[in-house]
Amino acid sequence: MPSRVSDAFRSHPLHFNHHKHLDFNSLKELPESHAWTTSPLDHYPCTDPINTTTTTATTTESVPVIDLNDQNALDQVGHACRTWGVFQVSNHGIKTSLLHEVESAGKRLFSLPIQQKLRAARSPDGISGYGVARISSFFPKLMWSEGFTIFGSPAEQARRLWPHGYSNFCDVIEEYEKEMKQLAGRLMWLILGSLGIAQEDVKWAGPKGDFTGAIQLNSYPACPDPDRAMGLAAHTDSTLLTILYQNNTSGLQVLREGSGWATVQPIPGALVVNVGDLLHILSNGLYPSVLHRAVVNRTQHRLSIAYLYGPPANIPISPLPKLVGPTHPPLYRPVTWVEYLGTKAKHFNKALASVRLCGHFNKALLAGDDH
Ligand SMILES: C=C1C[C@]23C[C@@]1(O)CC[C@H]2[C@@]12CCC[C@@](C)(C(=O)O1)[C@H]2[C@@H]3C(=O)O
Numbered sequence: 001m002p003s004r005v006s007d008a009f010r011s012h013p014l015h016f017n018h019h020k021h022l023d024f025n026s027l028k029e030l031p032e033s034h035a036w037t038t039s040p041l042d043h044y045p046c047t048d049p050i051n052t053t054t055t056t057a058t059t060t061e062s063v064p065v066i067d068l069n070d071q072n073a074l075d076q077v078g079h080a081c082r083t084w085g086v087f088q089v090s091n092h093g094i095k096t097s098l099l100h101e102v103e104s105a106g107k108r109l110f111s112l113p114i115q116q117k118l119r120a121a122r123s124p125d126g127i128s129g130y131g132v133a134r135i136s137s138f139f140p141k142l143m144w145s146e147g148f149t150i151f152g153s154p155a156e157q158a159r160r161l162w163p164h165g166y167s168n169f170c171d172v173i174e175e176y177e178k179e180m181k182q183l184a185g186r187l188m189w190l191i192l193g194s195l196g197i198a199q200e201d202v203k204w205a206g207p208k209g210d211f212t213g214a215i216q217l218n219s220y221p222a223c224p225d226p227d228r229a230m231g232l233a234a235h236t237d238s239t240l241l242t243i244l245y246q247n248n249t250s251g252l253q254v255l256r257e258g259s260g261w262a263t264v265q266p267i268p269g270a271l272v273v274n275v276g277d278l279l280h281i282l283s284n285g286l287y288p289s290v291l292h293r294a295v296v297n298r299t300q301h302r303l304s305i306a307y308l309y310g311p312p313a314n315i316p317i318s319p320l321p322k323l324v325g326p327t328h329p330p331l332y333r334p335v336t337w338v339e340y341l342g343t344k345a346k347h348f349n350k351a352l353a354s355v356r357l358c359g360h361f362n363k364a365l366l367a368g369d370d371h
């Protein structure tokens with residue numbers, strides 16, 4: 001079993017030929033390779049093994065917006081996690097200037113010629129670098145997006161992109177990583193606090209607890225046929241939580257049980273917070289991870305920057321003792337972040353069910369994997 005997050009994909013490499021990487025800006029029509037025929041926007045495998053239906057419904061309900069300086073923030077966060085699995089935050093303490101700098105750094109990167117971006121291509125079993133979303137291999141069609149993942153120092157990849165001028169990119173990314181790690185920690189304790197969990201209840205999260213995060217830059221070029229394309233297919237994140245910055249173009253949608261897909265409207269300066277699968281496990285299912293996707297549009301380029309926050313790599317994550325008892329048996333077995341990332345790479349939407357202790361999951365489900 002690999003022990004480092006960067007080795008999580010060793011046994012599940014993602015083999016994608018370079019010819020699958022397109023120069024989006026030169027295309028006037030949607031190529032067949034990217035055409036998600038028949039109801040493209042509901043073309044996703046279901047996360048719940050019991051409920052195999054898909055939904056095309058949309059809703060105008062809006063995701064909660066929480067002012068972190070509000071004295072009721074704790075309760076609001078708890079309510080949002082229970083009912084939506086996602087919320088937006090304002091007054092989060094991240095300077096607008098840093099958000100704009102990281103947005104410009106992302107734009108600069110994605111506007112490079114494709115051959116230059118491919119110099120920093122993510123290796124099939126690696127974590128960092130330029131490439132298609134890891135989940136692409138689970139879908140018959142390609143997504144209308146490109147991504148760049150950074151885990152740890154951005155220097156190695158940035159040097160390949162800009163051999164003589166990479167330091168500005170690195171400085172911005174490193175500053176962003178530092179600020180995001182701090183905010184993610186604050187949000188995690190706020191979220192756990194809303195469940196009555198204090199820091200001392202989480203044995204592995206002592207002052208030395210080495211939480212880590214990856215940065216995922218996502219670019220969604222304007223698309224000639226947006227109704228038949230998919231920016232990023234529906235998925236949940238394999239994280240404790242994800243903090244997402246989106247530019248002023250909408251595209252992120254979240255699935256609200258019983259209602260349908262809700263668009264997360266960009267609010268200048270606000271950040272989106274998603275509940276990930278590991279928080280779902282830690283909370284014994286009280287705070288379910290949110291299914292989300294990104295759609296594209298005909299005229300505007302969209303950029304998003306996700307900070308994917310996880311626990312120390314090798315700590316087994318299981319439902320918190322305070323949340324289990326005779327009437328609330330633990331629903332998930334312990335799993336480390338490294339192991340879970342590998343499981344997601346292998347089973348995708350069945351990963352969470354595959355670590356479920358009893359009831360819903362059975363081997364037949366895994367046998368049905370269409371990887
Ligand atoms: C830590 C990680 C989570 C992630 C895989 C990654 O190694 C870095 C990229 C992340 C991302 C972002 C887009 C959606 C996603 C499913 C994917 O393909 O790459 C997530 C992965 C995840 O949460 O499982």
Ligand SMILES: O=C(O)CCC(=O)C(=O)O
Pocket residue numbers: 216218232237244246251252253292293294303304306
């Ligand atoms: O671009 C978006 O809004 C979603 C990105 C996302 O879900 C991710 O990076 O995990």
Ligand SMILES: [Fe+2]
Pocket residue numbers: 235236237242292
């Ligand atoms: Fe995501």
